[in-house]
Amino acid sequence: MIKSKGMRCVCGKIAKYTKNLKFNNFTLGGWKCKSCSEIYYNTKIIEKILLLNRLKKTKDYLTLIQ
Numbered sequence: 001m002i003k004s005k006g007m008r009c010v011c012g013k014i015a016k017y018t019k020n021l022k023f024n025n026f027t028l029g030g031w032k033c034k035s036c037s038e039i040y041y042n043t044k045i046i047e048k049i050l051l052l053n054r055l056k057k058t059k060d061y062l063t064l065i066q
């Protein structure tokens with residue numbers, strides 16, 4: 001389980017929780033390491049976004065073939 005205040009980065013420093021990070025066209029919170037600029041997102045949110053994108057593409061496709 002990821003802690004909300006900070007999580008350990010691969011570089012050994014602590015990545016701090018940051019709001020307004022960009023992922024695709026979405027703005028979401030995540031953990032950013034100031035030392036190496038590595039960003040960690042909540043994987044559950046990322047999964048939802050990817051699913052939404054997939055649904056959107058399917059919808060566009062369905063509109064095209066109508």
Ligand SMILES: [Zn+2]
Pocket residue numbers: 009010011012013033034035036037038
């Ligand atoms: Zn780091």
